Amino acid sequence: MRGTGNKTFDIAWVREQFPSLKLQVNGHAAAFLDGPAGTQVPKQVMDAVQNYFLTANANTNGAFLTSRRTDEMILSARGAMADFFNCDHDEVVFGQNMTTITFALARAIGRELKSGDEIVVTTLDHDANVAPWRALEEKGVVIRQVDIRESDCTLDMENLRHNLSAKTKLVAVGYASNMVGTINPVAEITKLAHSAGALVFVDAVHYAPHGLIDVKALDCDFLACSPYKFFGPHMGTLYGKRKHLEKFTPYKVRPATNTPPESWETGTPVQELIAGIGAAVDYIAELGRHCDTGVKSRRAALQAAY
Numbered sequence: 001m002r003g004t005g006n007k008t009f010d011i012a013w014v015r016e017q018f019p020s021l022k023l024q025v026n027g028h029a030a031a032f033l034d035g036p037a038g039t040q041v042p043k044q045v046m047d048a049v050q051n052y053f054l055t056a057n058a059n060t061n062g063a064f065l066t067s068r069r070t071d072e073m074i075l076s077a078r079g080a081m082a083d084f085f086n087c088d089h090d091e092v093v094f095g096q097n098m099t100t101i102t103f104a105l106a107r108a109i110g111r112e113l114k115s116g117d118e119i120v121v122t123t124l125d126h127d128a129n130v131a132p133w134r135a136l137e138e139k140g141v142v143i144r145q146v147d148i149r150e151s152d153c154t155l156d157m158e159n160l161r162h163n164l165s166a167k168t169k170l171v172a173v174g175y176a177s178n179m180v181g182t183i184n185p186v187a188e189i190t191k192l193a194h195s196a197g198a199l200v201f202v203d204a205v206h207y208a209p210h211g212l213i214d215v216k217a218l219d220c221d222f223l224a225c226s227p228y229k230f231f232g233p234h235m236g237t238l239y240g241k242r243k244h245l246e247k248f249t250p251y252k253v254r255p256a257t258n259t260p261p262e263s264w265e266t267g268t269p270v271q272e273l274i275a276g277i278g279a280a281v282d283y284i285a286e287l288g289r290h291c292d293t294g295v296k297s298r299r300a301a302l303q304a305a306y
Helices: 011-016 043-055 065-085 098-110 131-139 157-163 186-195 242-247 271-291 298-305
Strands: 092-095 118-122 142-146 168-174 199-203 222-225 236-240
Touching: 043 065, 043 271, 065 092, 065 236, 065 271, 065 298, 092 098, 098 131, 098 199, 098 222, 098 236, 118 131, 118 157, 131 142, 142 157, 157 186, 168 186, 186 199, 236 242, 271 298
Parallel strands: 118 142, 118 168, 168 199, 199 222
Antiparallel strands: 092 236, 222 236
């Protein structure tokens, strides 16, 4: 069936989904202008968090009802983020926030590096995608930094090529700059890095609210983003190619599973917020269905929304 695509959103319907828009400041409707720092939350995300507490508040892997519901909810939320990333559900990791996830990943990858190995970062990146890698300088890893073109605030691709060598083990790059909005050619950067034998980590925190992510098309090895930038709760999510999640050893307690993605999720996760992440993705998909009534899959609905 062919969809009925619309070029505009039903703004009245959208506003109805956000209870916080009823806030009054000095007798006037509030205007939220700090979108880059985080979004407001639709009611269905709030409902998902509350419903988890009411119907499934338990730890995982138990034989009783609420534990089974928790397992099902986490699996469902992984499926939602898998559609968001365009990956398999077992390639999705939940974490405290993007910064914490990146530090954890850097420490795990750092276990495999030796003195003289090199990591490439950029001057365009948020420090959350620089400091975790610079921390590896303590063990002798060399950090190389790619400059920007001052004329247009884009990455200097020739400088990137100059910094790649047989010693390069990873390139850490942002999808979009949090300061100037530059969108980096991540697919091209990934090809260059892979040709040098390096892995690629992408910080997509500031791209995710504005563009549909497709990790298969990018072919990146890891990608992290923050659901609170796209109507979800304050957490972080990580995509990792399964082979890499299996290869690298995360820091964890001894009784914890060795099987990813759970092996990368230390301690008891904030399960109620994971429920909110799934609901946030579903909200965006619902927005897409308002734009194109013919879409069937959640991924297609996400494409319509973006």
